[in-house]
Amino acid sequence: xxxxxxxxxxxxxxxxxxxxxxxxxxxxxxxxxxxxxxxxxxxxxxxxxxxxxxxxxxxxxxxxxxxxxxxxxxxxxxxxxxxxxxxxxxxxxxxxxxxxxxxxxxxxxxxxxxxxxxxxxxxxxxxxxxxxxxxxx
Amino acid sequence: xxxxxxxxxxxxxxxxxxxxxxxxxxxxxxxxxxxxxxxxxxxxxxxxxxxxxxxxxxxxxxxxxxxxxxxxxxxxxxxxxxxxxxxxxxxxxxxxxxxxxxxxxxxxxxxxxxxxxxxxxxxxxxxxxxxxxxxxx
Numbered sequence: 001x002x003x004x005x006x007x008x009x010x011x012x013x014x015x016x017x018x019x020x021x022x023x024x025x026x027x028x029x030x031x032x033x034x035x036x037x038x039x040x041x042x043x044x045x046x047x048x049x050x051x052x053x054x055x056x057x058x059x060x061x062x063x064x065x066x067x068x069x070x071x072x073x074x075x076x077x078x079x080x081x082x083x084x085x086x087x088x089x090x091x092x093x094x095x096x097x098x099x100x101x102x103x104x105x106x107x108x109x110x111x112x113x114x115x116x117x118x119x120x121x122x123x124x125x126x127x128x129x130x131x132x133x134x135x136x137x
Numbered sequence: 138x139x140x141x142x143x144x145x146x147x148x149x150x151x152x153x154x155x156x157x158x159x160x161x162x163x164x165x166x167x168x169x170x171x172x173x174x175x176x177x178x179x180x181x182x183x184x185x186x187x188x189x190x191x192x193x194x195x196x197x198x199x200x201x202x203x204x205x206x207x208x209x210x211x212x213x214x215x216x217x218x219x220x221x222x223x224x225x226x227x228x229x230x231x232x233x234x235x236x237x238x239x240x241x242x243x244x245x246x247x248x249x250x251x252x253x254x255x256x257x258x259x260x261x262x263x264x265x266x267x268x269x270x271x272x273x274x
Contacts, residue, residue: 027164034166034205035164036207037163037164037174037209038209039211039221070164076216079160
């Protein structure tokens with residue numbers, strides 16, 4: 001399979017993978033160092049990847065302990081268009097920005113202005129991921 | 138999101154996720170302990186998950202060093218039907234069985250009797266994954 005290695009997201013084909021409704025699969029590290037993979041909504045902004053989770057969830061706990069992540073996306077309309085990358089969570093953003101951001105993702109993925117699956121008392125957090133190695137296939 | 142934790146694949150909904158043409162996203166560990174995620178074809182047999190790669194590829198090198206993996210699948214026809222699991226590579230199978238198995242996966246995913254993307258001289262290997270914790274969402 002031909003691969004193209006890149007270090008930034010400045011590529012039309014690559015941006016389309018992130019901007020469409022494809023789920024991303026986020027890999028992080030459990031406390032014992034074992035891998036964890038979970039599907040997640042995703043967004044890009046200024047060359048970084050944004051994932052939105054709730055404070056205290058597994059992926060939030062994992063990246064708070066060790067910021068190293070991996071992420072992979074395939075195009076739901078052409079499963080052989082794919083990207084896989086490694087990088088780090090360089091910032092966590094909470095508060096109003098994170099609450100608005102989950103609504104933005106909700107709009108993108110399911111067309112709902114307000115994210116309909118908030119649990120009582122949950123606080124959202126944006127995980128800002130800086131990609132380091134990108135492979136487009 | 139409601140979750141159901143299981144320790145085996147004996148569940149119709151779960152089996153369907155694996156038996157249809159959905160890609161799986163396999164998480165493994167790089168040499169430095171960082172996570173790696175890659176989309177892959179997948180199969181199940183006797184309660185274990187089978188992934189087929191070529192000897193020497195990143196995921197083969199990773200699981201040969203540390204057998205701990207994670208894996209996640211979403212249904213391409215309903216992205217909110219998903220499973221995520223953690224487990225270990227308990228066996229690697231090479232030789233004729235692995236060559237036949239990649240043809241089986243090729244038939245399943247792209248309808249081709251023979252896997253059309255063999256590189257010259259590559260040797261296939263089946264990674265047999267025993268799931269330990271399964272979350273169906």
